[in-house]
Amino acid sequence: MHQYERLLRISTLLVREPQSTFELADAFHVSQRTIFRDIALLRQMGMEVSYDPLDGVLRAKNHQFRDLFEGHGEALIHLLVCAYTSPLFQTSRTMWADLEMSLLSLLPRAERDFLLGLRECALGDAANEFNLSVIPSILSAAVEGTSIAIRWKEPGRGIALRTYLRDLEIEKRHSHWGVSAESSFHRRQHFFAFDDIQPMDEPIAATRCGLRPSLANGPPHARQAS
Numbered sequence: 001m002h003q004y005e006r007l008l009r010i011s012t013l014l015v016r017e018p019q020s021t022f023e024l025a026d027a028f029h030v031s032q033r034t035i036f037r038d039i040a041l042l043r044q045m046g047m048e049v050s051y052d053p054l055d056g057v058l059r060a061k062n063h064q065f066r067d068l069f070e071g072h073g074e075a076l077i078h079l080l081v082c083a084y085t086s087p088l089f090q091t092s093r094t095m096w097a098d099l100e101m102s103l104l105s106l107l108p109r110a111e112r113d114f115l116l117g118l119r120e121c122a123l124g125d126a127a128n129e130f131n132l133s134v135i136p137s138i139l140s141a142a143v144e145g146t147s148i149a150i151r152w153k154e155p156g157r158g159i160a161l162r163t164y165l166r167d168l169e170i171e172k173r174h175s176h177w178g179v180s181a182e183s184s185f186h187r188r189q190h191f192f193a194f195d196d197i198q199p200m201d202e203p204i205a206a207t208r209c210g211l212r213p214s215l216a217n218g219p220p221h222a223r224q225a226s
Helices: 003-016 024-028 032-044 064-069 073-084 087-091 093-106 109-123 132-138 157-167
Strands: 021-023 049-052 057-060 139-144 147-152 178-182 189-196
Touching: 032 049
Parallel strands: 147 189
Antiparallel strands: 021 057, 049 057, 139 147, 178 189
């Protein structure tokens, strides 16, 4: 399981669990070293958490979750894109629902609308129902480090997404469609690329776009991916 996927599940459990405690070993079946790396990243994000390796219990304050992401639309976008493109949540819809609503409620309208549009495009006709069982048949997400590449298996899905981005009047730049946002996790650039898989004789007109972290923060900031 990718680190950000574990962080999503950890955050979900912290939202759902009244006491904000749970056993990491039972939840993820990962090594102590991996758990400590996850906890270190949570602390870098600003969450006060404690972990007792003897009983395997993580503790945190519930109210900190909303405080953690206030004003950090980039981090929310990164987490939600991870979620919308990962088969991990195919069997975790109930657990994920609470976190999804909590995250979306913290975003400015433009970012929230963008992510809802992404979900709608990814799931095709399931616009009002998060039918995660269709994700594996529609797309495959390659998660490498902190970058995500999405390839649509059904022709036209990427076109629908590009049309949606155009309708949102998101600024277009450079050579590929995607979302560029500076993550508060590592303070570095992340690029999410959306590529339509088409026959070789049907080249795709591709454009990159920058998504503003906040409408109040001025023009989009987008750097060309290396």
